[in-house]
Amino acid sequence: MVVIESSDPIQAAEQIEGLHENHDIAKQLREVADRLAEQQANLFRVRAYRSAAQTIAHLPSPVRQILKNEGVAGLVALPTIGHSIANLIESTLRTGKMPLLDRLRGQNDAEHSFATLDGIGPQLSHRIHEQLHLETLAELREAANDGRLQKVPGLGPKRIEAIRNCLAYQDVGDRPIEASGGDVFEAVAIEELLEIDRDYRERAKDGTLPRIKLSDQDLQTEVWLPVMHTERDGRHYTAMYSNTAHALVHHATHDWVIIYRDDANAHGRWTVITSQFGNLNGLRIVLGREEDCLEHYRRDIYHHREAGHPPHPEFPTQWDEEVGRNGLRG
Incomplete structure (x- = not known):
């Protein structure tokens, strides 16, 4: 009562x-x-x-x-x-x-949420979502405070400061929003993300995953998307193919995999794609973590050679350091 x-x-x-x-x-x-x-x-x-x-x-x-x-x-x-x-x-x-x-x-309303803030219209909201892969206003506030918003084209210091002020006090009186459990983008090992990506794509191909119906009024046909929930040492992840307009334009709805972390300790989002450039061409990479992916594949090749086994056939037989550094943006 x-x-x-x-x-x-x-x-x-x-x-x-x-x-x-x-x-x-x-x-x-x-x-x-x-x-x-x-x-x-x-x-x-x-x-x-x-x-x-x-x-x-x-x-x-x-x-x-x-x-x-x-x-x-x-x-x-x-x-x-x-x-x-x-x-x-x-x-x-x-x-x-x-x-x-x-x-x-099967919905994606992050961009709509961002567009409700002063100084962020639909186009800018779309760029923020596509480049930084943020899902909530709490994550947007963290990105405004830690400098990540500076990477988004069209966002200068004054506009970022206005967004920061708006997020700090909106709907919570005069008390700023508490930060979330921490930025997990760098904390999760690249090997773990690539493993989840591999498991998801294999199970999606085998047809062993449950599917969710996309709820997007812009879609002209009914689309059912395979979804995978998995756990790694207490870290909960959800993986699914990207169904964004950007993925549709690039015909990448069965290549781009979105991985979400959502558990008691932290949350985050990563996009895994097949690289089209440099020494990572044809390999799976995590956007924003290209250097980590480069080091991961270098270690993998080294370990195969040390063990007397040939590297995976998709790996380059020789590693061109200069191309690897300059051709990473997939």
Whole structure:
């Protein structure tokens, strides 16, 4: 039973509205759990979202108020709520959209969320999403603070500062948003990402993966996309082919693989493609991690030669260092 704390009619109405919002978020978290279960995700991951839904549904006060007063750290302090789910809730409260649920439904609304901010229109939102592979406003704020936004064409210092200020205070009073569990783009080993990419493409080819129907009004035909949920030492990943307009234009919907990390400790997104240039031509690379991929393939060739085995046939028999350095952008 929920007790309304205020005798003021306006404040009481706000609290009631906030509790209804709690139940809406809990409903979405339960749907996340249901869809993960349907897509054969790890049972513990499914249970994590069910437990989080239970926690939010039974809160005696609005979760939005907790975020306003204590930031994301206040959400993490709640029972069964980890960093990833806390950031998901924060993004949902700020945008009205739950990015993970949209993704599990076969939707991609990250660009729409970015375009709602002052100073970011549809075209700029598209460039940010395609170049930095950000999914949530929390990730966008981190990119504004750590310098990654400077890499996006059309974003100068003044506009980045305006975006940073907008994200710092939007919908959370005068308290900046807490940073998420950390930037995982460099923390995950390149070998792990390439292994997930290989496993996904092999299983997609074999037809052993569950499929989700894409919910894109621009698609003229019905499209079902294979999806893989997998785990590596407690790190949860989702892999699927890219269904973005950019991939469609480049006829790469069965080449570009998007890998998402979403677990209690961190989250992130990577795009794996087949390189078209230099010594990595024809090899799978992680965009933004080309130098790591170069070193990975060099080590692989070395280890095969040391063991007396020929390198993989797709590897170059001689490594041209100059071409390798200058021809990496796939």
